[in-house]
Amino acid sequence: MNQQAVSGSGLDQKAKRLKLRSRPWAATLILIGGLIALALGIAISVSFGAADIKLSVVWTAVFHFNPDITEHQIIRELRLPRVLGGVMVGASLAVAGAIMQGMTRNPLADSGLMGINSGAGFALAVCFAFFPGLPFMYLILYSFVGAGAGAGIVYGVGSLAKGGLTPARLVLAGAALSALLSALSEGIALYFRIGQDLAFWYAGGLAGTKWFQLQIMSPWVIAAILGAIALSRSITMLSLGEDIAKGLGQRTGLVKLAGTLIVLILAGASVAVVGAVGFVGLIIPHLTRYLVGVDYRWIIPCSAVLGALLVVGGDLTARMINPPHETPVGAIIALIGVPFFLYLARKERREL
Numbered sequence: 103m104n105q106q107a108v109s110g111s112g113l114d115q116k117a118k119r120l121k122l123r124s125r126p127w128a129a130t131l132i133l134i135g136g137l138i139a140l141a142l143g144i145a146i147s148v149s150f151g152a153a154d155i156k157l158s159v160v161w162t163a164v165f166h167f168n169p170d171i172t173e174h175q176i177i178r179e180l181r182l183p184r185v186l187g188g189v190m191v192g193a194s195l196a197v198a199g200a201i202m203q204g205m206t207r208n209p210l211a212d213s214g215l216m217g218i219n220s221g222a223g224f225a226l227a228v229c230f231a232f233f234p235g236l237p238f239m240y241l242i243l244y245s246f247v248g249a250g251a252g253a254g255i256v257y258g259v260g261s262l263a264k265g266g267l268t269p270a271r272l273v274l275a276g277a278a279l280s281a282l283l284s285a286l287s288e289g290i291a292l293y294f295r296i297g298q299d300l301a302f303w304y305a306g307g308l309a310g311t312k313w314f315q316l317q318i319m320s321p322w323v324i325a326a327i328l329g330a331i332a333l334s335r336s337i338t339m340l341s342l343g344e345d346i347a348k349g350l351g352q353r354t355g356l357v358k359l360a361g362t363l364i365v366l367i368l369a370g371a372s373v374a375v376v377g378a379v380g381f382v383g384l385i386i387p388h389l390t391r392y393l394v395g396v397d398y399r400w401i402i403p404c405s406a407v408l409g410a411l412l413v414v415g416g417d418l419t420a421r422m423i424n425p426p427h428e429t430p431v432g433a434i435i436a437l438i439g440v441p442f443f444l445y446l447a448r449k450e451r452r453e454l
Contacts, residue, residue, distance in 0.1 A: 128393050129400035136407035140189070143414045147188075148181045150418060179313075187311035188417050188431075189410040190323050191376050194368035196409025197330050199383020200390070200401050201361045204337040209388070209446055210273045213249075213369035214380030220280035220287075221252020222373035227287035231294040238374070239318050245370035253366065255279055273447075307430045308376055308417050319371045326367040327406060333360055334398040341396065379432045381439020382409050388446070 163177040202211035225248025339347040
């Protein structure tokens with residue numbers, strides 16, 4: 103009884119510290135301010151391009167569309183799906199990274215570093231080579247399978263080492279598998295002459311996003327993000343440690359399974375639409391935890407908003423660097439992500 107009482111008091115103290123380290127007011131400001139900034143970013147991004155269009159025309163094209171006006175067609179058929187695709191991809195990758203970091207307590211966890219993106223990309227290469235003309239719905243499903251296979255191999259290889267899984271081993275296994283799958287994908291592209299089809303996914307860009315892709319992608323993404331929000335309290339407990347989560351009554355195995363499925367859906371759908379955009383899921387969760395604390399009930403929705411802002415802003419920057427030519431948005435975000443990754447890798451004391 104005494105041990106149980108001590109254990110219970112220890113858990114209560116953990117819960118109290120968790121409350122003290124959460125900042126709901128900051129999260130509320132981020133959600134409100136972030137959504138306003140996102141709306142402005144969408145408007146600016148839609149108006150900017152090879153043909154600059156006034157914001158008043160953008161408003162008219164969205165709410166009073168006239169198919170006979172060329173500018174309205176440019177906005178509705180090219181720019182709107184591109185920007186909305188960036189919103190969904192940014193939110194998806196950021197939420198996936200937050201879930202991975204919370205469940206594994208690994209500050210380096212990210213779908214791009216854990217082999218998930220490369221697995222989905224390899225699945226796409228196989229589809230282009232052996233099943234040309236496959237409908238986009240099936241491409242998304244194969245991306246889910248490839249993402250799951252990539253994650254499974256990385257965790258399997260990392261577990262074989264003495265001492266079990268560590269953040270460094272997971273990253274090394276992920277980097278090795280990503281290099282292998284990228285090489286195999288390039289080999290397939292050369293042999294089957296599909297390099298042009300895969301070039302878009304290698305670079306990571308939003309230029310080719312179409313409405314039908316968003317129609318297929320959006321139900322998966324919305325359902326997965328809602329599932330992540332529903333799971334957020336359990337992920338907060340897991341982030342404190344598996345023993346503590348079990349002591350608080352969490353079914354940790356079920357939570358990890360549900361979280362993994364959500365990550366695979368978010369990462370697989372994103373790669374199927376825009377390709378290899380890395381580091382969003384690494385940067386945004388760390389920034390969000392710094393701003394709002396360690397409660398994932400706030401981290402996940404705030405990560406979705408900030409991730410969407412990062413990708414929309416990165417895409418706008420990519421179009422401004424060398425107009426009318428475009429720089430891949432994946433390269434722009436990598437300029438921020440690589441130094442941030444090196445900083446985390448060198449940091450000795452990590453706190454999730």
